[in-house]
Amino acid sequence: MVIFWDWGRGVRRGRTGLLAGLLLAGMSLPALAEVEPGDLTLTVTPELNGGATPYTREMVLLKIHGVYRQPILLEEVIQPPLANFTWTQLGRDHWSKTRLPDGQTAIAFDRTVAIFPHHAGAFTIEPFVHRLTVNDVGERKVVDVRSQPIPFTVAPWTAPTGGPDAKEPWWLPARDVSITDSWSRDPETVKIYETVRRTVVLEAQGMLAEGLPPRPVLRTRGIITFAGPVVRETIITPAGPVARATYVWDVKPGVPEVIPLDAIAIPWFDTVSRTMREAEIPARQIGGGLPDRETDGAKGAAASALIAVAAGVLAFGLGLALLGFRRERGTLRLPAVIARDLRRAARTGDANAVRAAVAAGEAAMPALARRWRERPETREALAALDRAVYGPTGGATPDLVALARALTKSEPGRAFGPAPVLKPLDGPA
Template sequence: MNRLLLALTLLCALAAGPARAEIEPGDLTLTVTPERNGNADPFAREMVLLRIHGVYKQQILLEEVVQPTLANFSWTQLGRDIWSRTKLPDGQSAIAFDRVIAIFPHHAGDFTLDPFVHRLTLSDAGVRKVVDVRSAPISLPVATWKGAGGPDAKEPWWLPARDVSITDSWSPDPETLKVGESARRIVTVEAQGMVAEGLPPRPVMRTRGILTFAGPVNRETIITPQGPVARATYQWDVKPAIDEIIPLNAITISWFDTVSRTMREAEIPARQIGGGLPDREGEAPRAAFASPYAIAAAGLAAFGLGLALLGYGVGGGARLRLGAPSRRALRRAAAAGDATAFRSALGQGLQAEPGLAPIWQGQPETATALAALDRAVYAPGGSPAPDLRRLAARLSRPVRQRGGAQESDPLKPLDGVPAPP
């Protein structure tokens, strides 16, 4: 009888043990940390990252994040929530939760962000229990701009970003245009740490002697783990109305560097309309007009120089260059950050100018960049691509052909096969 009572007592103790287990302080924690650029108070419309981090020792069945209203702020979530296993300093295992939100203050002032709440449904000895885990409130002052410009000024447009880049493309090249012909200009502006609505309106492109027809403006926001990237594409159709060389001035876009906390400028480059220069970067422009006497003198000089070179055996090789369509394709792929399209355009260009491959292979910096490009495209698992814009500019320059026998298959040096000595 005593043994039976003892056994019943032990069973009741074991059954009651888990039911009496309570959540202890520190078992469920939620923190929200603001990430300020340069550890400085942000200005209006400047991005601040909120990193939400939870650590939970209990088994979780369901969960929901209850976000405060975030009055006076715009916001966007960057990617999906991340759940992972983590080890605590005491060696215990726990579940980690991470979410990143980008917020943008509407105006200056001293603000307090209310707590975030992570509503968890836990399993406690087979019984469901709902627990609200709260973060601490956050003080977030937004600074007032001092000096000219700034968030409240109508001009120049306020553009706070980590970095701003501009890509300018024409089709066909504006130097080749004649009266009545038209070209399409496409300008792409990218700003890191912004949403597309924060990019400026289409710039005004106007000068004497041209007709411009503005096209639609396309905006998009690309979400990355480091924050949003804003992209705006502006386009115009441009037509010269006079038979002259028309200079088109550069357009500057002011922006606030949120890393260095200074104002900077990005530029839509100046171009020339007309003049008959078929996209020859690095080559001197020809004169717009030449007299018959100058033409005759130049012809005689060229004839005499040719005889001198033949007489003295002076060489140096012909100048080689990728064709204009290939150069434009490289620039488009570089602007899009598309290494695969870049490599494809390069291969097509080399089919027309195969002599370029061994020359580039003999240039250490170019050869290194091309090898990095091939690893990015062909290596298993991928590899970081080189600076495509810089590489496109380098490959677009004319080069002088070396003397001697050429490689039988000029694509081999770019595909990792060494050229014969």
């Protein structure tokens, strides 16, 4: 669903002119003045993000401003075709009184149109025409007030990765991007074959809804997912359109174990800072938590029994710790910040930054780092990375994106294992 105001050519004719005529009839302006050059002016100004040349599909605001010394009886804006752009008008036209530098009062007309270029190149925005019916010395006179043509350049993307023409990652130019992740119930309390609904809302400022990415893939071992329809909408604000997409999945675990759901990164181009950034659908896990509380007496008794069992398990676990055993976490995964830095560095091809992120991950998760070294493919890729970064003559850089993908996967933790810290109680003193 797309919601936006497109005050089309047919809608504006007559009705807007009548509204403007009624609005301006009471303004204290000379009614019988002769129309002279400079009495009616129309300008169109592109509002660029930070003054930078825009990229494909990046929003640019056209500020249309008219200043008229004559009373306006009827009016109609004739817009150029804008063949190389998608466009939408932001709200209604605004009429007001303004005072000129010479002290006289005039009528001000303002309209804002958001345009989105289709591709890179050099274009010309043809003149806008404001067709006015004015009172010229007691006679009705139709005057076409034209703006100047505007040279308009759309820059090609020259960075090594990303960009409007790349299939991956999705090109998402916006002023800001936010993600809201909600569940119909706590996913950690979901049992095997039960269903929980996940809803993710992606919101981007300065975009139309059709520019948002398709639904992300939510797939991992042990779950069955049913994807619902994607709901898209565009909310018009004075600062520009806000695009919103709502993604829905029904998730059902098919195994009794804890199921980790990895974070899903959504790269986007910050049109304010002119840099690539990353939003993230957070990582979660299915199962592994305490069940929901029940209110009736029978369920309360079951909960009390469960607490007793949990206390016994805790005591047993403490005894194992005293006997020199340890239990690792059920799931091993990189902290979200390190994983995000690792993926970003891999996408930009920065081997040094990838190695720094790997070092941070090894320090934060030594058990996970040992898993990396146990697998031949990741061990060889890490060795190639070390040669490329630290070798005296360098070396071939491995596939950084594939390496980052392998290192950011969740790993199941080992259940129990002997701890080398404490000696057995029956050993020699």
